[in-house]
Amino acid sequence: MTSPLNSKIISYLPSQPDFEFQTDYYTEQKVRIKPNQPSILFYQFKMGGVSSQISVIPDGCIDILINCDQHYGNICGSVTKSRVINLLPNSTYFGIRFLPCLDIKKINFGIKDLTDKEISLNEMFPVNTNILERVVTDESFMERVNIFIETLGSQIFEIDKSSKLIKQALYNIYATRGNITITQLAEEVGYSTRYLRKQFEDHIGIPPKLFSQIVRFQSSLNMLLRTTHFTLNDVIYENGYYDQAHLIHEFRNFGCMTPYQLTGQKSCLKTAK
16 A cells, blocks of 8 residues: 555656647556556657757756667756756657655765766666666666666666665655745754755755755646636645745746746647647
């Protein structure tokens, strides 16, 4: 039976709108490798023939992004600000996005060294090149997912190795949609704020306050992107913003656009398609 802690972690679904709206096609699939564990988001998209840039926004996750045409991959750490990544036109990309409560093993860099950076997959792990070839050469998205789970997944992830402190802290952040102070978080997990910050640096790569703000931003973003019946006042109330100005400031800070610009862009792009 899924515990409330794991249920909250599993339900957190961050978005990267440009992957969906600025590509020729996009598909995704959530997969839980083991019961009561957070889902891993597998996705695939193809770049168009003109644009070679995608905007990436903070989501508190780590991505592995593999170019299926060029047969290489990068691991992309959590971003703290919106940034543009350069991709190859007309290329198909296969991605794996996972939450920080899934520990990476055999890593050649610290998690905080990954923040706001992209590093070659080969530099990070001693990945079997034959397995990587199997992932990129199979044209079926779900076959790529299955191959990754059966082979590369066990080489990269250590399930159930995260500290109880981190799991509990993440639960409280997700349960409150990021609307929690560092002092409240420390009280909930029973440790000092200083120790909590150190643990987040080691396991998550970014401070707990910033991580909470990113979760709140992503929660607001999903309300605007995935539904049509929420107003800005609903988003402000549900996610604990002081007022509309506070919400707009956070969207500009993390997404480089206002909520109005985001929803307007989504409508234009969906109409164009």
